[in-house]
Amino acid sequence: MCSDRKEKLTVRRLLSNITFVLKYAMKLDKWLVVLVFSAFTICGLVYALFDSLFLKMFIEILSDTNKNLRESLIFVLIGMIFVEIGEIVQLLTDNYARARFVKIAGSIQADFIKKAADIDLICYDQNKYFDDFVIAASQAEEMIINGVMSTARIIGTMTTILALGALIMTINPLIAIFPVAGFFINMITRFQITKLEYEYEIVRKKVMRKADYSKRVFYQPEYAKEIKLSNIEIPLRKQFEAAIDEITDEARIAGRKIAILSLINWIVVFTMFSFFFVPMYLGYLALVKMSIGLSDAAAMNNAQGEVRNNLDGLNYALVDFQKVGQFAERFRRFIEYEIKIEKAAGSKKIPEEKAVLEIKNMFFRYDGADKDTLRNISMAIKPGERVAIVGENGAGKTTFIKLLMRLYDVTSGSICYGGEDIRNFATEEYRNIFGTVFQDYQLYGISLADNVKMDCANEQDRTIIEKALEKADFTEKLNRLPKGIDTEMTREFNEEGTMLSGGEAQKVAISRMFAKTNQMSIAILDEPSSALDPFAEHTLTKNMMECAKDAAVIFISHRLSTTRDADRIYMFENGEIIEEGTHDELMKLDGKYKRMFEKQAHYYKNSIL
Ligand SMILES: Nc1ncnc2c1ncn2[C@@H]1O[C@H](COP(=O)(O)OP(=O)(O)OP(=O)(O)O)[C@@H](O)[C@H]1O
Structure with missing residues (x-):
């Protein structure tokens, strides 16, 4: 069902992803990363010393008849101050880091928005891109923060483990076997659990996109009218419920496996090893064999407990580490996506004068489609010309416009402006020659x-x-x-x-073109007046043509009455130009255009009568 389940990352790639995350965090706030790492190291050391050496020395002081109560109290006081220093370092770091992490999160989102704004339009047609985008966008902050914090926790716990491990080894190396064996069992089970959680999370995100869509539709005002006046809520609700059912099943399966693994982990590592075997063995050494003192037994028991806790903490941190590496894969894919069209720098300058736009034997196929959407399109549009593109729904008119504006690159053939292939211009500069009004504009x-x-x-x-x-x-x-x-x-x-009403909103969209007329060499109007009343349509078409002055105008319209004055009309069908000429020429041709025109004229006449 979900192809991402099969997406396997090597350990090397995981580590490389984590390095990427840390570098990214360093780039955003180097000092925060350094501070968090240092604080965790200091705290790790403080707690290790307190849990072992301090306890051992305290018992020795208490058992030493030469030392009095005052000396013991002073020792306790020093220990307390020592621990409080660790606590203060941790609190100050937490406090300071909180605001800085909020800033980091904001910076990541800003990077994200920038990248999403720059990304090629082709990515929006690919499911993989969408999944990467949705998942990476929702996980980005957590991923960076977890990346820094889990690395810091690993450093902190490693410091504690090494310090306590050294103490255990000096007294009785055998004791070290238990926490170390526990660590490995813990690690294997935890990694399995994380894998299950990650797979579940990926499926959940995908499935919930459908549920979220259905939910979102219900609170967005633009859908409200149709929802109230139709039964569209039924399929949407069904889609929502199906998504919830699917995710419930997934949660049940994953939950069962996770519970079994957690139970095994708890019984073996904590109950058997740490709570029973080690204290019993230490008791035997101190009380039966008398090979170690009570202070050593107490310190060792504390130390092994602390090592176990820290190894457990280390496992959790490693699990987070693993998650960071996995989520970073999508984040990285998105951030590192090489923008081909939008950021093209170009080697040629845009001609200063308005120039001819020439399309030569152009073919275009959408990514993943099994046939070309546009085939063998050729035409030349001179400055000042009015060119109309007409055709039935799905004929390829909007696709053609998108290609002219280099929202996609042609599959074969070329588009030239001023004799130069448009792929040789900087995209941003090239797009500046256009003033555009799309049918699906947004406010x-x-x-x-x-x-x-x-x-x-x-x-x-x-x-x-x-x-x-x-x-x-x-x-x-x-x-x-x-x-x-x-x-x-x-x-x-x-x-x-x-x-605004539909027509008013469309007027605002049209005004965008008027605001650009001074720089514009080519005006593109894709069904710009579909929401306008006939009076407004007439005035605006006239205004648009006047304002375009000597710029070329390419317009798509289904209302053939608005296209009849064009210098040239191209009739598209199934991605090909089937007729071209002026209105009169096409009427004489007695082909598809004529039939379409007459049908519309007939319709208008009948509706007026
Ligand atoms: N992003 C896309 N990915 C795959 N196919 C697409 C994409 N956009 C459009 N198409 C397909 O390309 C064909 C042409 O679509 P296009 O929008 O260019 O037609 P059109 O002539 O502008 O239609 P209309 O008059 O309905 O606006 C259609 O079959 C459409 O399904």
Whole structure:
């Protein structure tokens, strides 16, 4: 069911992932990492000495008839101060680290957002990318913090174990066998448990994505209307319940195995070894054989208990370590993903003058698709030309537009601007020549000004933005907005945020293009007026054409009445151009375009009558 179960990481890769995490943490806050590591080492040493040497010396002082009560009390006081120092170091570190970790978490999320904004569009078509993204995004903070903390705990526990181990070895090396044997049994079972937990977690995340989707749909306002007016809640609820059932079964299976392993671990390591065998053996040595003193027996028992606890702690830390290494795999894959299109630096400069956009024998196939979405497309679009792309749903029109803007790279053939293959330009620079309005635009929960500018709007931009909104026929609405262009869009964060109608929102999307007309060489309009009433559509199409001036305009529209004035119309079908020419030429051709046009004209006539 879940392919990730088979995703096996070698120990080497795990260690390399952990090193990556630590380096990442060091890059974000070097001093925090150094501080946490040092604090754990100091504390590890303090507790080791207190648990063994101090106890041994205390019993010796008590048994020494030459020492009085005052000396014993002074010794206890020194011990207490010693332990308190360890405690204070730990508390101060905790306190200090908390805020720094919050900052680290914020920095990771910021890195994440940046990467997600830069990542190639092709990644959004791949399930693997989505899974990596969802899992890595939800685990990133925990992974870095756990990476630092588990490494620190490993250093701290190792310090304690080495110090206590040295003491045990000097008195009776045989005792060391028990905690060490326990450690290995513990380690094997814990690793098995972690593996089960990790596999369960991966399945849970995948399954819960479906459940979360169904849940999310119910509280997002854009779905509310349809949910209330239809029975769509039934399949969504079924999907939700199926996900819950699936994950319950998974939890039951994983839970049973984990419980059995934990029980074995507890019985062997703790009960048998530590609580019975070692104290009995030490008692035998001290009381029957009399080969060690009582102080040694007490110190040894404490030391082995402490070694056992620390080995157990070490196991937990190693388990966390393992988890960090596993989750880091996805984080790393995401962060290290080599951005091919979005960050392309380019070797050529964009022509300063508006130039011809030429598409030569272009083929395109979506990643994983079994056939080409676009086949053998060729055309040249000169500055100032108005070119319409028409065709039935799924013909490939939007895909064609995406390729022109280099959201994807062509599979074969080429797209050239000013005679140069667009792959030779820096993507960011190349995209700047376009002003675009997509049919599936979005409004963001930020100010209207930023929504128009699609960037941080500054003081100088205000007039441009207001003018763009005016050209988009939005002035009347703008005058009614409480804070003008500073009004926040949507009610995502602000009760006073503005909710726009579909047509008003589309006008804002269109105004983005008007705000760019000065730099724009090519305007791309993908069904820009689908939500507009006929009056607004007429005004806006006229405004858009006027504003484009000598820029080329490429527009997609299903309403053929808006495309008839185009200099050239391309009719797409199943990813190919089947007809091309002016409206009159295509009507004369008596082909698909004519049939489509007449059908629409007939429909309009009938609906008017
Ligand atoms: N990201 C994608 N991955 C795989 N196939 C896709 C993807 N996007 C679109 N397609 C497929 O490519 C084909 C063309 O889609 P496209 O959106 O370009 O058509 P269109 O002509 O713009 O349609 P419409 O008029 O409905 O907007 C469709 O069959 C669609 O299923």
